[in-house]
Amino acid sequence: MISVENLTKAYGAQRAVDDVSFICEPGTVTGFLGPNGAGKSTTMRMICGLTPPTSGRATVAGVPYRRLGNPGRHVGVLLDASAQHAGRTGREVLALAALTMGLDTQRVSARLERVGLGGASAKRRIRAYSLGMRQRLGLAYAMIGDPAVLILDEPANGLDPEGIHWMRGLLRDFADRGGTVLLSSHLLREVEVIADRLVVIGNGRILVEGDKEDLLGAAGTLVRASDPAALEALLQRMGLTGTRTADGSVLVPSDPQTIGPAAAAAGVVLLELRPAGAGGLEEMFLRLTAGTETGAAAR
Template identity: 85%
Template sequence: MIEVEHLTKRYGSQLAVDDVSFTCEPGTVTGFLGPNGAGKSTTMRMICGLTPPTSGRATVGGTEYRRLGNPGRQVGVLLDASAQHAGRTGREILSLAAITMGLDTDRVPDRLAKVGLDRTAAKRRVRAYSLGMRQRLGLAHAMLGDPAVLILDEPANGLDPEGIFWMRGLLRAFADRGGTVLLSSHLLREVEAVADRLVVIGNGRILVQGDKDQLLGEAGTLVRAVDAGELGTLLGSMGLSGSRSSDGSILVPTDAQTIGKAAAAAGVVLLELRPAGAGGLEEMFLRLTGNGNGGTELKEVTR
């Protein structure tokens, strides 16, 4: 289990991560999403002990990463596939990692084969690897110690469609065996296909988190009008408030019929009126982050 409690990180006057809290449970894949600069990588680095938090804490299995004995046997980490010794072969990199973890190096060929790196690839120096091959090597390294937790930042970068499909199956199988996965990715459709829970961050703060199916099937209506001011006044008179996206549409916690009747009676011309969630994760992500300033209400959906 990963537990993040009120993590905050400041760089001088800049607040990179602001009071972030979430939990990743065994048997689940948690999709960690947000636009560039939202604070995803900084949060993951704090979880892994690479960046000290200004305040708050993060634990894996109840222990801070830096205090774990032989952490590679408990947590598999892939934060940067390019951060590998370019002059070593893939087999050498995994063999050295196995020795460091106190593992038998006999397992290395099997782990390389499981991520699609054959004997020829294993003998090549990493400088000759494509980005996709480095990602596969990074996944093999993360899973080498048979950890219970995986923390992966953009692991699908450089993979072709077949490789992305393979990785999805790998992570799903890992979670189904009781493992815990924290996955950051810009490939929203892949995250939607594999994740059980979602955490969306913007400008360093959690915008929304919860069970994927509940978030994407959340009750509510998307409404957009010719005159945004008139629509805002109408919703206010109805005692309703919502989350506004960059295109002017508003997610309102009521049904379409109620809004439609009220708009007709008030003479408010609507351009869009439909149930939310129909567009899947991509629509939800753009609605939450599309205005670039995290302009949405903080909310959480629990199981």
């Protein structure tokens, strides 16, 4: 399991990640979503021990990444598909990884075949690889040690439709066999297909997180009032907890038929009242991140 507890990373007065908490459980794929600059990569780097947090902690199987013995046997990481030495071949990259982890190099050929880089592709220098081929090699590298956890930052970048379909099956099979996957991606429709849980981050803060079906299938109601404080007080009296979205609306876990009459009776003027979630993950994502500093750039 991956556990992130109150992670914060500040650069001077700027908080790149601000009090982020979530968990990724065995047997699940967690989609980690957010616009460019939202804090996804920084969070993943803190989980992997590459960036020290200002406060908070992250553990894998209850242990900080830096304390794991032979970490590649426990956690497979792909944060940058272009991080490998450009002068080495695909086979050399995996062979060195196997030697470093104390593994039999005989497994290298099978792992290259599994990601579609067998034969002549295994003998080519990394500098001659396309981005999609580097992504495939990065996945093979991440999985060479048979880890129980995968942490992947934009692994579908550069993959063609067939490659994306292949990767989806690979990760789904990994999770179905009990593995834990934390997956960052801008391909929302692919994440919607493969993910079991969702974590959406914006401006360094968690905007929403939970089971995909709960978030999309029972998304609740979007409400906006002329007096936000009056709306908040009404929701408290109704025993409901609203989640404020980036565009100023409030996502309420109830239906319009319940909220509308209650607001009218309380004299709360509503400017918006409509079901949320009908457009799937893409609409939810755009709604949550609309108006953020990085949201416009991501679109």
